[in-house]
Amino acid sequence: MEGDSFSGLGNGGQLDSRVLQSFQKSFVQVQHILDHNRMLINEINQNHESKIPDNLGRNVGLIRELNNNIRRVVDLYADLSVSFARSMEPSSEGGDSAGHKRNRPPG
Numbered sequence: 001m002e003g004d005s006f007s008g009l010g011n012g013g014q015l016d017s018r019v020l021q022s023f024q025k026s027f028v029q030v031q032h033i034l035d036h037n038r039m040l041i042n043e044i045n046q047n048h049e050s051k052i053p054d055n056l057g058r059n060v061g062l063i064r065e066l067n068n069n070i071r072r073v074v075d076l077y078a079d080l081s082v083s084f085a086r087s088m089e090p091s092s093e094g095g096d097s098a099g100h101k102r103n104r105p106p107g
Contacts, residue, residue, distance in 0.1 A: 019087045026080050033069050033076075040066045 044062050047055035 019083065022083060023080060026076050026083075030073055030076050033073050037066055037069050040069070 040062050044059050044066070047059045047062070050056075
């Protein structure tokens with residue numbers, strides 16, 4: 001991967017820098033959520049081991065937050081999959097491969 005594009009993917013597809021930046025942004029978001037989940041899991045485990053009623057009650061909210069975060073990660077990966085599939089579609093008339101407006105008026 002050199003420069004602003006990544007070529008050599010199926011059907012001669014090419015990913016431009018905007019698509020790659022979008023992928024990178026999504027992966028950074030996923031990593032941030034996963035890091036936060038690691039902290040939540042550690043806190044949940046500590047609360048569970050403490051057997052203190054208030055801590056055990058707090059786990060209910062922490063587990064809900066963890067579940068919501070997992071849903072967000074699944075959604076981000078689904079969006080990435082769709083974006084990647086669109087970027088691999090052959091573009092017509094020089095339209096970009098990022099799934100944006102493809103037919104441009106002649107200029």
